[in-house]
Amino acid sequence: MAVLLIGSPVLALCLFGVPRIASSDTSILGPELSFWRIPLIIGLYLTAFAFFVALYQAIKLLGLIDKNEAFSELSVRALTVIMTCAVIISIFYVAVLPLLYAVAEIEDAPGIIVIGLVILFASTVIAVFAAVLKKLFKHAIEIKSENDLTV
Template identity: 55%
Template sequence: MERGTTLFLKVAVFLIGITVLALCVFLLPWLANYTAEMYPEFAYLQYPILIGLYITAIPFFIALYQALKLLNYIDNNNAFSELSVKALKYIKYCAVTISILYVIGIIFLISQNASQPGIAVIGFTIIFTSAVIAVFTAVLQKLLKNALDIKSENDLTV
């Protein structure tokens, strides 16, 4: 594989990480304060929601780091290795964790009678996207594991 392709993907992963970090540091606190001023009846939810969003950022950044490691394995011609399978496993776990945390968050908002349709749509979109990523990485992980098993069998027969 050409290095330009993986370089492009590394830059994209890096830019996504920087964007989400900037959102977490600058935009989310401002948005939480602005929303609390606009809707004072829901101001008590400001910090639990921020904490929940910051907690979901942790597996997101772990998954981005694993994606960078996977791209490095591809660059080093180690794409078909146990390390790649392990990186895909961690990405899958992170995606499942994000989905679960958002389900818990939506249930919390509904229990507080604070779920707005726009927020619910965003939450369900994130849940669906994370679930798709989890399934996709699980399939890739299984295919890669099968390829490694076949390679191992061929190495033993020769």
């Protein structure tokens, strides 16, 4: 349930927020940055896709934990995909921060930069956390296989 609640605001932004950026009448980019509209829309949808892939992998990982199969290769693969998606999102927002700065200057809204930084830092923390968990799970799998061989 929590994973669905996490994904619902992003889905709402994809359905209602991004089309607002796409429309030329009400675009928040203004005429000075209108040539960035299409690349920004493509990037936002790609990062939303990566976000939903990571959420799906999180659901799979939670299912493995429920079945007491947390320390398996499937969980390591799920963590790898989550880490990769978080890195993709981080890279996109690093590339988009100058554009967010320009929009903030035009609109006189510094909160836009803060939102971009929060998303960047959150996805970076998730990538680091997933990498640490992946390493721990691999180590636990090695210990488990050694113990299975000794018995």
